[in-house]
Amino acid sequence: MIIVEKSDPFSSESRRLVEALSAELAAITGDNGKSNFTVEAMSDDNALWALAKNSQGKAVGCGAIRPLTKNIAEIKRMFSDRSASRIGGALLTFLEKSAKEMGYIEIRLETRHINYRAVNFYKKNGYVPIENYGPYIGRAEAVCFSKALR
Secondary structure (H helix, E strand, O other), X not given: OOEEEEOOOOOHXXXXXXXXXXXXXXXXXXXXXXXXXXXXXXXXXXXXXXXXXXXXXXXXXXXXXXXOOOOEEXXXXXXXXXXXXXXXXXXXXXXXXXXXXXXXXXXXXXXXXXXXXXXXXXXXXXXEEEOOOHHHOOOOOEEEEEEEOO
């Protein structure tokens, strides 16, 4: 069983998972993904950091939402160590529900075309490709997705 809850982005568990994500992204894409996210951004009242924990209480996944606009949130640093099934789904459900409760009507994210696992995961969960936005405009390696929160 996976429990997801709001957490401290500065905790040792959070740092461990972010470093694992960065290493995995570097291996897949050649970029560790750190350039478009800082943990300090999580201090915004309209942002949220979450950890997924297994039945033993060990952190096995993380993810964040932060504001893009007043009505649109962005998912950042979503990661599962894949030590159990459904970690990613539990995290995504929690982030979407939290974003909706915070008043967001849409959620967006960016990943890389070459990150097939992530691309397929988001498509399977109702995300649709959109034009690249913000720092991803003009970057052929990037693919952006959106989902309306209903």
